[in-house]
Amino acid sequence: MNSTVLLTIISLGMLAAIAAVILYFVARKFRVYEDPRIDQVQEILPAANCGGCGFAGCRNFAEALVAAESFEGLNCPVGGAETMNNAAAILGKVAAAADPTVAVLKCNGAPASRPKTSRYDGPSDCRIAHSLYLGESDCSYGCLGNGDCVRACKFGAMYMDKATELPVIIDDKCVSCGACVKACPRSLIELRKRAKKDRKIYVACSNCDKGAVARRACKVACIACGKCVKVCEFDAIKIENNLAYIDAAKCTFCRKCVTECPTDAILEINFPPRKVKPEPQAEPATN
Amino acid sequence: MLKTFPLGGIHPPENKLTAGKAIETAGIPASVSIPLSQHIGAPAVALVKKGDTVRTGQKIAESKGFISACIHSPVSGKVNRTDSLIDTSGYRQEMIVIDTEGDEWDESIDRSPGIKREITAAPAEIIKKCHEAGIVGMGGATFPSHVKLSVPDGKKCEVLIINGVECEPWLTSDHRLMLEKGEEILVGISIMMKALNVTSAMVGIENNKTDAIDRMGTLARSFSGISVHALKVKYPQGAEKQLIKALINREVPSGRLPVDVGAVVHNVGTAFAVYEAVQKNKPLFERVVTVTGKSLARPGNFLARTGTPVSMLIEAAGGLPGDTGKIINGGPMMGKALTGTSVPVVKGTSGIIVIPAADAERSPAGPCIRCAKCVTGCPMNLEPFLLMSLSAAGHVERAGSNKIADCMECGSCSYICPARRPLLDYIRLGKGSYIKLLRERKLKN
Numbered sequence: 001m002n003s004t005v006l007l008t009i010i011s012l013g014m015l016a017a018i019a020a021v022i023l024y025f026v027a028r029k030f031r032v033y034e035d036p037r038i039d040q041v042q043e044i045l046p047a048a049n050c051g052g053c054g055f056a057g058c059r060n061f062a063e064a065l066v067a068a069e070s071f072e073g074l075n076c077p078v079g080g081a082e083t084m085n086n087a088a089a090i091l092g093k094v095a096a097a098a099d100p101t102v103a104v105l106k107c108n109g110a111p112a113s114r115p116k117t118s119r120y121d122g123p124s125d126c127r128i129a130h131s132l133y134l135g136e137s138d139c140s141y142g143c144l145g146n147g148d149c150v151r152a153c154k155f156g157a158m159y160m161d162k163a164t165e166l167p168v169i170i171d172d173k174c175v176s177c178g179a180c181v182k183a184c185p186r187s188l189i190e191l192r193k194r195a196k197k198d199r200k201i202y203v204a205c206s207n208c209d210k211g212a213v214a215r216r217a218c219k220v221a222c223i224a225c226g227k228c229v230k231v232c233e234f235d236a237i238k239i240e241n242n243l244a245y246i247d248a249a250k251c252t253f254c255r256k257c258v259t260e261c262p263t264d265a266i267l268e269i270n271f272p273p274r275k276v277k278p279e280p281q282a283e284p285a286t287n
Numbered sequence: 288m289l290k291t292f293p294l295g296g297i298h299p300p301e302n303k304l305t306a307g308k309a310i311e312t313a314g315i316p317a318s319v320s321i322p323l324s325q326h327i328g329a330p331a332v333a334l335v336k337k338g339d340t341v342r343t344g345q346k347i348a349e350s351k352g353f354i355s356a357c358i359h360s361p362v363s364g365k366v367n368r369t370d371s372l373i374d375t376s377g378y379r380q381e382m383i384v385i386d387t388e389g390d391e392w393d394e395s396i397d398r399s400p401g402i403k404r405e406i407t408a409a410p411a412e413i414i415k416k417c418h419e420a421g422i423v424g425m426g427g428a429t430f431p432s433h434v435k436l437s438v439p440d441g442k443k444c445e446v447l448i449i450n451g452v453e454c455e456p457w458l459t460s461d462h463r464l465m466l467e468k469g470e471e472i473l474v475g476i477s478i479m480m481k482a483l484n485v486t487s488a489m490v491g492i493e494n495n496k497t498d499a500i501d502r503m504g505t506l507a508r509s510f511s512g513i514s515v516h517a518l519k520v521k522y523p524q525g526a527e528k529q530l531i532k533a534l535i536n537r538e539v540p541s542g543r544l545p546v547d548v549g550a551v552v553h554n555v556g557t558a559f560a561v562y563e564a565v566q567k568n569k570p571l572f573e574r575v576v577t578v579t580g581k582s583l584a585r586p587g588n589f590l591a592r593t594g595t596p597v598s599m600l601i602e603a604a605g606g607l608p609g610d611t612g613k614i615i616n617g618g619p620m621m622g623k624a625l626t627g628t629s630v631p632v633v634k635g636t637s638g639i640i641v642i643p644a645a646d647a648e649r650s651p652a653g654p655c656i657r658c659a660k661c662v663t664g665c666p667m668n669l670e671p672f673l674l675m676s677l678s679a680a681g682h683v684e685r686a687g688s689n690k691i692a693d694c695m696e697c698g699s700c701s702y703i704c705p706a707r708r709p710l711l712d713y714i715r716l717g718k719g720s721y722i723k724l725l726r727e728r729k730l731k732n
Contacts, residue, residue, distance in 0.1 A: 118626040121649050123709040125679075128716050133377025133626060140379065213371075 037090060038062050044086045045076060050154050052077040052177025071096045078155075078175040101176040101191040103157075103169050107143040108204035108267065110164035113219035114139055120146075130185040138217035141207040143167070143188055152183035171198040171270075193248040200269040201246060201253055208241040215263065222265040228257035289494055291519035292529040295666035297699045299522055299620065301495060305459045305579050308587040310467055313576075313603050315390055319362050319594025320382040321347065322374050325633040326423040327430045328354035333383055339366045344393035344570050347383055350418065356431045356634075357421035361572035361592035363391040375597075375616045375630050376623065382631070385594070396569045402470050403566040406478055413482040413565055420564035421571050421634075425556030426450060426461075426525065427617055429635035432557055436482045438546060445549035447480050447488040448534055449558060451503070452518065452525035454493060455618025458638040460575040461555050463588045465492070465499040469506045472555050475562030476513055483551055489534050490515045490555070493524060522620060523697040527552045529666055541693050556637075576600060576632055580641030582608035591632050597639055598628035604641075612647030615640040620698045653706035661700035661710055667693045671700035671710045678717025687721040694718055 042062040049057040053076050055064055061076065065087055068074055075098040076083050084095035114137045120129050126148040134140040145165040150158045157173035158180060160166070167180075171194075181189045188206050203222055207214040211223030224242040236250035237257060246257070246266070258268045324330035331348035341347055341360040348358035364387040371379045392398060408416065418433035438444045449472075453461040465472060476488050490507070492500045494517045504515040518524055518533055528539045530552060537548040545552055553561075556574065563569040572593050579586040584605025591600055597614070601607050607628070615622040616630075619640055661671035669690055677686040694714050701711040 118624075123652070123712050125712075125716075128709075128712050131716055131719055132623075134373065134379070138373075 035066050037066050040090050041065050041087050044079075044083060044090070046078045046083065048078050048154060048175075048177070050078060050175070050177040050179060052175065052179070066091060068093075070094075077101070077177055100194040102171055102174050102194045102198070102200075103176055103178075103180055103189050104192050104200060104202050104204075105143065105167060105169065105189055106202070106204055106206045107141075107166065107188050108220050108265070109137065109139060109142040109218045110166060111137075112164075114142060114217065114221075120144075126183075127185045139207055139209075139214070139221065141186060141188075141209070142205075142218065144186065148183045148185070149180035149189060152179040154179060195248075195253070198270045199253055200267070201251055201255065201258065202248075202267060203244045203246055203265055204267045205265045206243065208243050210242055214242070220264050223263055225262060227260045227262065228266060231256045231260045289517055289519040290533050291521050292524060292532040292666060294532075294668055295664050295699060296521040296523065296529075297664055297702055298520070299456050299702060301520075302457050302579075302581075303459050303462070303495070304457070304581075305577050305586050305588055306462055306496070308459070308463070310463050310575055310588045310590050311603075313589040313591040313595060313600055315362055315387055315592060316595045316599050318367065318384060318386050319592065320370075320372055320384045320596075320631045321358060321361070321594045322372075322631065322633055323348055323358065323381045323383070325358065325429060325593070325635065326356040326421075327428065328352065328356070330381070331355060331358045333369060333381075335360075335366050335383065337366055337368050340364070341366060341385060342391050342393045344396050344572060346419075346421075346570070347385075350421070350431070354431055354434055356423050356429075357419060357570070359421055359570040359572045360385060361594050362387040364388040373626060373630060375625060375633060375636065377626050397567040402474065404470075404474055406474070406481055406565070408478070408481075408565055410482045410484065413478055413561075416565050416568075417482075417561060419570070420560070422557065422560045422564055423571070423634050424554055425560060425574060425634070425637070426554035427621070427635050427637050429633075432553065432561065435551055435553065436479060438483060438551070442546050443549060444483045444485050444546055444551050445487075446535060446551075447476065447483055447485050448530060448545075448550050448552045449476055449488060449490040449555055450525055450527075450530055450552055451490050451492040451496075451499065451555040452530060453496070454520075454522045454525040455620055455622075455638070456522075457579050457640050458577045458618050459579075460577045460588055460637050462496050462499055464559055464575055465496070465503055465555055468559050469499075469502050471562045472558045473503070473506055473510045473513060474566065475558035475560070477510055478561055478565050479553060479558065480512060485551075486512050488513045491518050491524070491530050491534050492516070493518050493520045495520050523666055523695070523699065526666065526695055526697060528695075541690060571634060574632070574634060574636065576636050577638040578604040578641075579638065580604075580608070580611075580643075581646075582610055582643050583641050584608075591636075593633055594631045596629050596631055597625065600632065600639055601628060601641065608641065608643070610643045610645070611641055612644030613642045615642060620702065621696060649709075650707040652708045655708060656706055658705060660703045660705060664699040664703040666697065666699060667695065669694060671714060672708075674717060675708065675710045675713040678713040678720070681720075683717060683720045683724055686717040687724070691718045691721050692725075 045058040053061045055061040088095040116136045120136050124146045126144045126146040129144045135144050143166050147160050149167050155173050157170045158167050161168050176191045205222040207221045214221040215223050222244050224239050229237045234250050236247045258266045329351040332351050333348050335347045342363045345360045347360045350357045364385050367384040367386045369383050372382045374380050414433050414436050422432040423429040480488050500517050507513045507515050531550050560571050576591045577588050578600045614625045616625050674691050698711050
């Protein structure tokens with residue numbers, strides 16, 4: 001009995017020893033060298049694996065950073081400048097300055113201004129609604145309201161507003177990873193330069209139809225009348241495809257275009273209320 | 288034992304309310320809008336402009352390329368404008384709007400009532416006439432018929448299969464056409480046989496239309512090479528590949544065409560249109576449309592000019608009932624809900640179904656219980672549950688390797704699913720993305 005136990009231990013022990021020796025040599029032979037800095041860089045990345053940098057995940061981005069000659073074009077939107085500077089310090093390089101951005105929705109077609117002409121009762125998925133027909137309203141460019149962008153957001157920075165049936169972006173939580181931009185089948189979300197106090201001025205419309213068609217479908221549509229272009233002193237607004245676009249780099253937030261827009265398609269957000277100039281002759285507004 | 292296809296298929300309630308209603312001529316609308324794309328392939332190019340006077344049957348748009356179809360004016364009158372309007376598919380497209388003035392037909396059209404049986408046209412001439420007359424597949428797919436009548440080099444057509452199945456519930460337009468225009472259809476079949484250079488043609492009709500089987504069978508005795516076959520009732524037997532399997536027991540391989548197994552399939556409506564085009568010189572500008580629904584006062588089959596607003600046909604059928612929830616263009620299985628009733632009837636409009644709100648609602652979807660009913664119901668031997676999840680997750684490549692492009696969107700899987708999962712909605716999405724991917728790749732190489 002004892003000898004059987006002993007024999008088992010000895011034979012198994014020998015097997016283990018042989019296997020260990022083989023494994024040792026195999027491991028030596030097929031060793032893959034990995035830059036230890038990849039681990040270090042990955043350590044300081046946010047580990048959100050959101051793909052906002054354009055890579056498959058944080059590990060993938062860390063590899064790209066280590067392999068890169070310069071940091072030009074590489075940016076972690078979640079970590080921002082701080083993370084990039086840390087990574088640069090580890091790798092002995094200089095982080096490229098990237099302006100922080102934030103997502104904005106280029107549609108303001110709540111049912112009140114964009115009347116519904118049909119009802120969609122298919123699966124709640126914008127891709128399907130988009131591939132099926134124009135949408136519940138007559139606007140073939142506007143938000144479909146099924147919330148693909150909200151589901152794509154990994155940072156809880158979006159929610160659907162029940163009243164307007166449009167997604168809302170929470171500026172504080174948005175890390176501008178771009179997941180919602182990719183999720184929207186109508187390309188309604190844009191990453192715009194983040195300004196002081198999260199102030200924003202942009203054209204909240206994507207309708208490329210001619211003015212009359214756009215206006216019939218939605219009261220707050222851009223009708224490409226060109227008034228904003230004329231009033232802008234900084235050459236920041238351009239009209240292309242029947243749609244105005246404000247260049248965030250040139251915009252100085254003077255807000256002249258906002259007052260000029262006849263359809264209220266240009267939004268001003270996070271501004272203090274305008275000072276109302278006293279108009280002694282004006283009658284009180286009645287509805 | 289009646290013939291049918293072996294794999295999958297379903298048995299939805301037939302509801303053929305209008306089977307006994309003779310074809311009525313719908314009136315001529317005061318204004319028609321004619322879409323430039325009423326067929327599969329490149330949209331036609333308009334030949335008329337604002338202010339032009341047109342006659343009934345005059346060509347108003349020229350086909351562009353081989354896979355395209357000409358379009359003819361269904362009325363006489365003046366061209367009001369060309370405009371981007373919403374069509375039956377729910378999208379905007381260019382349409383020619385014509386204001387009707389009288390009904391003056393083009394002189395070249397033979398309007399005599401007699402049936403002309405003698406075929407004088409040569410095969411090439413037949414194909415040319417079909418092209419000029421703008422004939423497309425009348426079953427609903429609207430594939431240009433002259434393309435299907437031109438057999439590619441190196442391939443041989445052995446048998447012409449005529450689709451009189453009408454497997455979609457509710458629809459009866461083909462059924463009525465077979466009963467009332469049987470002889471014309473058979474002449475049309477003979478013309479197509481001549482064009483394809485085949486000696487035999489088989490007409491497949493489902494066994495729920497026994498009167499049509501009898502009528503066509505009796506008439507076919509005086510035509511050489513045409514046989515009429517009764518088929519077991521099963522949806523989707525009217526699909527090309529399923530009908531070929533049922534009638535001649537040949538399977539069209541994935542990604543191939545019926546002509547690869549020696550068959551060409553045409554609809555009975557197409558056969559009638561071919562007869563009119565070749566024998567009477569009449570282009571395709573009117574068709575039989577079934578207007579039906581449980582709550583309609585006077586459902587029926589109407590011979591309507593293309594461009595007729597759907598609202599006018601619904602008026603003819605007794606007006607839009609107050610409880611309407613959905614109006615479907617086409618059959619209830621493969622048709623699409625309309626977004627409004629001002630849209631025009633086109634060459635492929637086989638039916639308008641008015642569904643009460645109580646029946647129109649879709650049930651909420653439950654979780655998949657892995658019962659595999661969708662797999663057994665699929666006539667194309669696919670795995671709909673798998674294709675749905677792959678499509679929803681955006682795995683387009685994997686969906687493609689699981690043959691998503693073979694799906695013909697018959698809707699059997701969605702119909703049969705006990706959890707009411709939107710299988711077809713997602714499969715259609717994935718199929719679209721996969722075909723787009725293939726096209727992009729082709730462009731790159």
